[in-house]
Amino acid sequence: MEFDFNTYVKKMVSKEDIDQYSKELENIKKKFSQGYPELCWYDMGKYVDNQELKRMIQQADDLKRISDVILIIGIGGSSMGAQATIQALSPYFRRRRPEIIFVGNDLSSEYLIDLQNYLREKDVSIHVVSKSGNTMEVITVFELFQSWMYKKYSTEEVKRRIVVTTSSYDGKLMYYATKYGYEKFHIPNVISGRYSLFTPATLFSMALADIDIISFLRGAKEGRIYLNQAGIYAMLRRIFFDHGKVIEGFAIYEPKLSKMVEWTKQLFAESEGKNEKGILPVKLIYTRDLHSLGQFIQEGNPILFESTISIMKTRTFQVEKYQETLSNINHIIEKSVCQAHLDAKCPTLLMKIEELDAYHLGELAMFFMMSAAMSSYLFHVNPFDQPGVTKYKEIVGKNLRSI
Numbered sequence: 001m002e003f004d005f006n007t008y009v010k011k012m013v014s015k016e017d018i019d020q021y022s023k024e025l026e027n028i029k030k031k032f033s034q035g036y037p038e039l040c041w042y043d044m045g046k047y048v049d050n051q052e053l054k055r056m057i058q059q060a061d062d063l064k065r066i067s068d069v070i071l072i073i074g075i076g077g078s079s080m081g082a083q084a085t086i087q088a089l090s091p092y093f094r095r096r097r098p099e100i101i102f103v104g105n106d107l108s109s110e111y112l113i114d115l116q117n118y119l120r121e122k123d124v125s126i127h128v129v130s131k132s133g134n135t136m137e138v139i140t141v142f143e144l145f146q147s148w149m150y151k152k153y154s155t156e157e158v159k160r161r162i163v164v165t166t167s168s169y170d171g172k173l174m175y176y177a178t179k180y181g182y183e184k185f186h187i188p189n190v191i192s193g194r195y196s197l198f199t200p201a202t203l204f205s206m207a208l209a210d211i212d213i214i215s216f217l218r219g220a221k222e223g224r225i226y227l228n229q230a231g232i233y234a235m236l237r238r239i240f241f242d243h244g245k246v247i248e249g250f251a252i253y254e255p256k257l258s259k260m261v262e263w264t265k266q267l268f269a270e271s272e273g274k275n276e277k278g279i280l281p282v283k284l285i286y287t288r289d290l291h292s293l294g295q296f297i298q299e300g301n302p303i304l305f306e307s308t309i310s311i312m313k314t315r316t317f318q319v320e321k322y323q324e325t326l327s328n329i330n331h332i333i334e335k336s337v338c339q340a341h342l343d344a345k346c347p348t349l350l351m352k353i354e355e356l357d358a359y360h361l362g363e364l365a366m367f368f369m370m371s372a373a374m375s376s377y378l379f380h381v382n383p384f385d386q387p388g389v390t391k392y393k394e395i396v397g398k399n400l401r402s403i
């Protein structure tokens, strides 16, 4: 990866700003080598060993062979990572067999009825993911499809077609997995959803979509060399926040990264949005949003800074009119936007990945996970809990029990 935390930041960050956080940041960075259990996703290989990887790949091959469609049921951190990586690493247009469909992100009966109609003549399998094994949306949708599967297939066949990934032994998912003998994968209990990219929660779904999970994990592991840059990124975000920049626009020029930004939004918002602190992340798809939100960034309330994720090398073709490749034209626009926005008091932090493949996406994911953790520590909040989300889940549970 390459980073530019200077060209489009100039003058907006002073030496005093940096001095205020640099010592604290040094201490925070030390945490990563001190074996904290909640940082165990950083200590890779400890919880996904080669044997488990082999089992995932083997099991994915089995499901792919017998399925026209695979439903991936989950929500939040138990779904977003898979959505992000699969979108980023799949061609825009391909009739894939099996087709991967995400379910459980909402409770739209319109969607579910259309989906069941669509699946009528198809062979279907399910990967259901819930760390707690109890999340209302996920369990409701899973139970719906589980009974649908029992109507469509024999008990033995359903058993072959459902795979459960969870961590809790007393959750509803584990109950079903044990009762019906479904294949299981485990999410370590200390890893919260948004940090579960390097566990079966995401990896098994990626394998179902034919993504090279070994390269992805290698990229993530080697991405740890960017700990320093991740720290600087976290610190600059913190400084921008002190200067009233309370919104972070994650900008992309490649829409395939759209879900990746959704995952990044979740990662930062759920990690640092506590105790009335934190930066609100928003997604900016360029050049599209330059023709709409760009006006606000250029001349509206100056509460935003941008973090641009750029891809250095893409497939491309020549645009005769400009005697230039379309990819380079996209990069010229990127530079122009950074300049224009800096002139409008909106600084940009630039993160560049070499190309869009499993290895480099692994690096990028590790970079963001390290920086979200450090950024939360700089806000003095726990990056790994989500008491607000838990509260919402409890209120929903209470209201549903009283129906």
Ligand code: PA5
Binding pocket: 075, 076, 077, 078, 079, 129, 130, 131, 132, 133, 134, 135, 138, 192, 193, 194, 195, 270, 386, 389
């Ligand atoms: O990041 C998180 O911890 C959350 O977004 C959870 O992933 C989400 O609430 C789903 O929870 P679970 O995996 O327990 O179903």
